[in-house]
Amino acid sequence: MRRYEAFSMALEALRVNRMRSLLTMLGVIIGVLSVVILVSIGTGAKNAVESEIAGLGSNIILVVPGRLTTGAAPTQSRLNLQDVAHVRRVVGDPAKVTVSLQSGETVRVGRTEQFATIVGTDENLPNIFERPLERGRYLSETDVDTRRRVTVLGAEVADKLFGDIDPIGRQVSISGARFRVVGVYATVGATFGVARDAEVHMPVTTAQRLLGISRINGMAVGASGPDEIEPLQGRVLAALQERHPGDQFSAVTQTQLLGTIGSILGMLTGVLAAIAGISLLVGGVGVSNIMLVSVRERTREIGLRKALGARQRDILLQFLIEAVLLTTIGGTIGIALGVGGSLLIQALTPVPAAITWWSIALAFGVSVAVGVFFGVAPARRAGRLDPVIALRAE
Amino acid sequence: MIEAVDLTRSYQLEGVSVEALRGVNLTIGPGEFAAIVGPSGSGKSTLMHLLGCLDRPTSGSLRIDGVEVAGLNDTQMAELRNRTIGFVFQSFHLLARTSALENVALPLVYRGISRNERIKRAKAALEAVGLAHRLDHRPSQMSGGEQQRVAIARALVGEPAVLLADEPTGNLDTRNGAEVMRILDGLDCTRIVVTHEPEVAAHAVRQIHVRDGLIELDTAT
Numbered sequence: 001m002r003r004y005e006a007f008s009m010a011l012e013a014l015r016v017n018r019m020r021s022l023l024t025m026l027g028v029i030i031g032v033l034s035v036v037i038l039v040s041i042g043t044g045a046k047n048a049v050e051s052e053i054a055g056l057g058s059n060i061i062l063v064v065p066g067r068l069t070t071g072a073a074p075t076q077s078r079l080n081l082q083d084v085a086h087v088r089r090v091v092g093d094p095a096k097v098t099v100s101l102q103s104g105e106t107v108r109v110g111r112t113e114q115f116a117t118i119v120g121t122d123e124n125l126p127n128i129f130e131r132p133l134e135r136g137r138y139l140s141e142t143d144v145d146t147r148r149r150v151t152v153l154g155a156e157v158a159d160k161l162f163g164d165i166d167p168i169g170r171q172v173s174i175s176g177a178r179f180r181v182v183g184v185y186a187t188v189g190a191t192f193g194v195a196r197d198a199e200v201h202m203p204v205t206t207a208q209r210l211l212g213i214s215r216i217n218g219m220a221v222g223a224s225g226p227d228e229i230e231p232l233q234g235r236v237l238a239a240l241q242e243r244h245p246g247d248q249f250s251a252v253t254q255t256q257l258l259g260t261i262g263s264i265l266g267m268l269t270g271v272l273a274a275i276a277g278i279s280l281l282v283g284g285v286g287v288s289n290i291m292l293v294s295v296r297e298r299t300r301e302i303g304l305r306k307a308l309g310a311r312q313r314d315i316l317l318q319f320l321i322e323a324v325l326l327t328t329i330g331g332t333i334g335i336a337l338g339v340g341g342s343l344l345i346q347a348l349t350p351v352p353a354a355i356t357w358w359s360i361a362l363a364f365g366v367s368v369a370v371g372v373f374f375g376v377a378p379a380r381r382a383g384r385l386d387p388v389i390a391l392r393a394e
Numbered sequence: 395m396i397e398a399v400d401l402t403r404s405y406q407l408e409g410v411s412v413e414a415l416r417g418v419n420l421t422i423g424p425g426e427f428a429a430i431v432g433p434s435g436s437g438k439s440t441l442m443h444l445l446g447c448l449d450r451p452t453s454g455s456l457r458i459d460g461v462e463v464a465g466l467n468d469t470q471m472a473e474l475r476n477r478t479i480g481f482v483f484q485s486f487h488l489l490a491r492t493s494a495l496e497n498v499a500l501p502l503v504y505r506g507i508s509r510n511e512r513i514k515r516a517k518a519a520l521e522a523v524g525l526a527h528r529l530d531h532r533p534s535q536m537s538g539g540e541q542q543r544v545a546i547a548r549a550l551v552g553e554p555a556v557l558l559a560d561e562p563t564g565n566l567d568t569r570n571g572a573e574v575m576r577i578l579d580g581l582d583c584t585r586i587v588v589t590h591e592p593e594v595a596a597h598a599v600r601q602i603h604v605r606d607g608l609i610e611l612d613t614a615t
């Protein structure tokens with residue numbers, strides 16, 4: 001028997017039992033669909049986070065007190081502005097070091113209130129981070145030195161407090177103190193769930209006085225190139241250890257963040273795909289079950305085919321192709337629905353979904369494999385039937 | 395054509411050995427028309443399965459068209475059935491959702507013959523049994539007599555040396571049964587009919603009576 005004869009026989013058998021074939025396929029369709037969609041969402045989330053990190057700026061080292069490992073308790077910061085001055089000397093280029101002191105406060109204009117993250121920083125912030133201005137100016141060295149009550153608003157805060165009015169030169173009230181708005185940042189979006197558009201920046205010195213503290217939360221160092229990052233990391237850490245013997249400090253780079261977060265999200269995507277793969281497996285069991293039913297139902301037909309000269313492998317091939325057709329047709333439908341679903345999710349929800357070719361190829365390959373794997377046992381049973389017994393079957 | 399020497403076949407039924415055939419010696423020549431008759435349980439079905447290469451003997455020798463059946467593997471048996479033997483069953487055994495033409499062409503599929511050639515031969519076989527007007531009909535759209543004639547066309551399409559008919563008129567009325575037997579009468583290959591109806595057996599030139607797994611009477615000897 002030629003290969004395509006077995007193929008057309010199998011197709012005919014599926015066509016005859018249209019409803020049953022479709023329902024059997026449904027298991028595979030749902031399995032493949034979920035693999036494609038979940039992998040798309042996982043990959044989309046990873047891409048989004050990676051572009052967020054890349055959007056921060058380039059060659060940045062974030063320096064914070066304590067150990068930056070999962071499970072470590074947050075550490076009370078002992079860093080202060082003298083440490084920053086020391087790090088500036090170590091780095092060599094003072095303009096490439098900036099500071100950060102954060103606190104949540106309510107910002108008020110007239111009767112309008114907005115909760116915002118107050119960030120005390122300095123004039124070097126734009127040298128290190130990508131933080132374009134919408135209007136006005138950045139904080140200046142003089143602002144920091146003289147503890148001026150000036151502020152640069154995040155896009156969202158400016159919009160909530162002032163709406164269509166130009167905030168430059170206007171007053172806002174933070175913790176009872178009056179501040180003059182000197183700049184508004186352009187929209188940058190969120191990084192790690194931190195809404196950077198909801199920040200309100202002021203000179204770090206002003207923030208320290210406002211909050212009544214002398215510490216800072218951390219600093220950021222900009223390296224001049226990718227090769228500079230690692231030596232700089234070591235030098236900065238060594239300098240801080242020297243000033244605070246016995247304290248732990250961490251210096252993380254974007255690459256390290258990308259690596260950590262990428263591997264976490266990659267793992268998440270893998271777990272999602274595995275869960276979806278389980279439903280594909282269940283679909284395969286359904287195929288196996290239906291093929292066994294089909295073999296039993298068509299025992300007389302198998303007996304007759306054997307009497308007419310069908311060999312074991314002719315029968316085996318016919319049923320195996322039937323099973324593989326079930327799963328590949330189901331897989332193809334599942335891929336089409338999965339791609340459609342991912343595009344729909346992308347269009348209708350804020351969830352980023354990125355369709356990857358490997359997930360489609362994998363889903364298709366797995367469908368074929370599931371067909372072969374779960375089809376082989378029923379097909380062998382069909383092929384091995386004794387023609388005498390099969391012909392007598394009811 | 396067919397040469398059986400000391401043929402036995404026993405089955406294990408729940409640990410007990412049952413001897414269905416207990417030493418059958420039989421020679422059927424080319425073109426002969428023989429009837430195997432006997433009561434149920436006599437072993438005539440077992441004999442037919444052996445002659446049809448659907449089963450292997452427990453001991454003894456069986457040569458069909460010069461080939462020793464006992465030494466064949468499954469694939470060789472299937473090929474022997476395909477080329478040498480045509481089957482006609484009591485319950486027709488046609489594929490339900492398949493046209494008469496496709497049903498008749500089925501043995502040729504397993505012989506690896508091209509589709510066009512299959513259709514041509516199947517058409518000729520259906521014409522030979524007077525069903526040229528029923529090519530595209532499904533079994534459910536035909537009478538019992540017509541269905542059995544389709545089955546005969548299917549048995550003959552591969553030009554087998556031996557035609558084996560197991561109770562071919564068992565599910566038919568008298569008129570259709572007579573029509574089927576008339577077709578068998580007109581063939582010139584070796585024909586073996588298994589039946590318990592004396593009228594059917596009377597069509598055959600030679601009567602072989604089987605009882606208790608042995609040939610009790612053979613009109614040829």
